[in-house]
C-alpha cells in the first residue's frame with residue numbers, strides 16, 4: 001500500500017496534507033493512511049477514487065480523522081464525469097464520480113475486507129447492474145415549507161436541508177415526474193415532512209405505471225393540497241396517496257396507495273404502503289433468484305423445512321414456497337398481509353408469522369434458514385444459529401459491516417462459507433447487496 005505524505009510531521013487539529021487513497025470504505029469515503037509523529041492515522045475523505053493522489057484539509061480532532069478534498073493531484077482511472085449535474089449539492093449518491101466497473105470492484109473489495117479470518121480466503125463473486133441510471137423503484141425526499149416556499153429534495157451533501165434538483169437521474173422516470181410535481185402539490189403548506197414515492201401500477205401490461213405517495217407531515221396542510229392530490233390521482237402521475245397529517249395513526253387515503261414491483265418470478269408483487277421494497281426490479285430479480293438457487297443447492301431435500309426471517313412482502317418467499325415448506329417471519333403487519341396476498345395470488349402456501357425475528361425460536365425440523373435483515377443485521381439470529389445449527393443458512397445483507405459481524409458468529413458456530421456474492425442494487429452509491437451461503441458440516445449432507 002502506498003503511504004501518504006505529510007507536509008508537516010506535527011498533528012495540529014486541522015492541516016492541509018497530500019494523501020494517497022488506499023481504499024474505499026463501506027461508508028463510501030476514500031481512506032488514506034497518514035503517518036506523523038510516530039502515529040498512523042486513517043483519514044476518511046469523501047468524493048475521491050481509489051489510488052488518487054489528493055490534497056485535503058484534514059481535521060484530526062475526530063477519530064478517524066476527516067478530510068475535505070481540496071484538489072485531485074493525480075487522477076485515478078476509476079474516476080469518471082458524474083452523470084448527474086447536481087452531484088456537488090445533493091447528498092443522494094456518493095459514488096457518481098466512480099465508473100460502474102470500479103464501483104463493482106470496490107464493493108467486492110469491501111465485502112472481502114469484512115470477512116472473518118475463517119472465511120478470508122473466499123472468493124467474492126460480483127453481479128453487475130444492467131441499468132446504472134433510472135433504476136430506483138422508490139425514493140424518500142424531505143420537504144420544507146417556510147415563508148410561502150416549498151422545497152423538496154434529498155438532504156444536501158453537507159447539510160440536513162433538502163436540496164431541490166431538476167432531475168434525479170437514478171430514479172425511475174415515473175417517480176421522477178411525481179417528485180418534480182410534489183412542490184406544486186404542496187403549495188400553501190406550512191411545516192415540514194417526508195415523502196416516500198414508490199411504483200404503483202402492478203404491471204406495464206395493465207397500462208402506464210404511476211407513482212404512489214406516502215406523506216408524513218408536521219405543520220399545516222390546507223384543503224387545496226388534498227384537492228391537488230385528488231386531481232393528480234384522477235388524471236396525473238399518481239395512482240394513490242396516503243397522508244399522515246400530524247400525529248394521526250390512520251392516514252387520509254386517496255386512490256390506491258398500494259406499491260407494486262415486478263416480482264422476481266415475473267408476476268406483480270404487492271408491497272406494503274410505506275413498507276420495504278428492494279431498490280431495483282432487475283437487480284432484485286437477479287438477487288432473489290440467486291438466493292433461492294443457493295438455498296435449494298445447499299439444502300437439496302425437497303421435504304426440508306425452511307425458516308425465512310425478515311420476509312417483508314414475500315419477495316423471496318414466493319420463490320422458496322414453490323419448492324419448499326416455508327415459515328416466513330416478518331414484524332410489519334401490513335408487509336405480512338401483502339406477503340399472504342402475494343402467495344395466494346400465485347396459488348402457493350406458506351405460513352406467514354407476524355413476529356420479531358430476533359427473538360423467534362428456530363423450530364426443530366428446520367433444515368434451511370434464509371435471512372434478509374435490515375441494515376442493523378441479525379446478531380441475535382446468528383447467535384441462535386451458532387448455538388443450534390441448521391444444515392444451511394442463506395444470508396442476504398445490505399450492510400457489509402453488520403454482515404461481517406454476523407458471519408464471524410456463524411464461523412465461530414462451525415459453519416463453512418460456500419458462496420459470497422455481491423449485487424449492484426444501488427449503482428452510483430457505496431451501498432451494495434450481498435448474499436452469503438453457508439452450510440454446517442455436522443448438519444448438512446452437502447459436503
Ligand SMILES: C[S@@+](CC[C@H](N)C(=O)[O-])C[C@H]1O[C@@H](n2cnc3c(N)ncnc32)[C@H](O)[C@@H]1O
Pocket residue numbers: 276277278309310311312313314315316329330331332335355356357358372373374398
Ligand atoms: C431488508 S428488508 C427484506 C424484506 C424482504 N426479504 C425483501 O426481499 O423484500 C427487511 C425486512 O425486515 C423487517 N424487519 C425489521 N426488523 C424486524 C424484526 N425484528 N423481526 C422481523 N422482521 C423485521 C422489515 O419490516 C423489512 O420488511
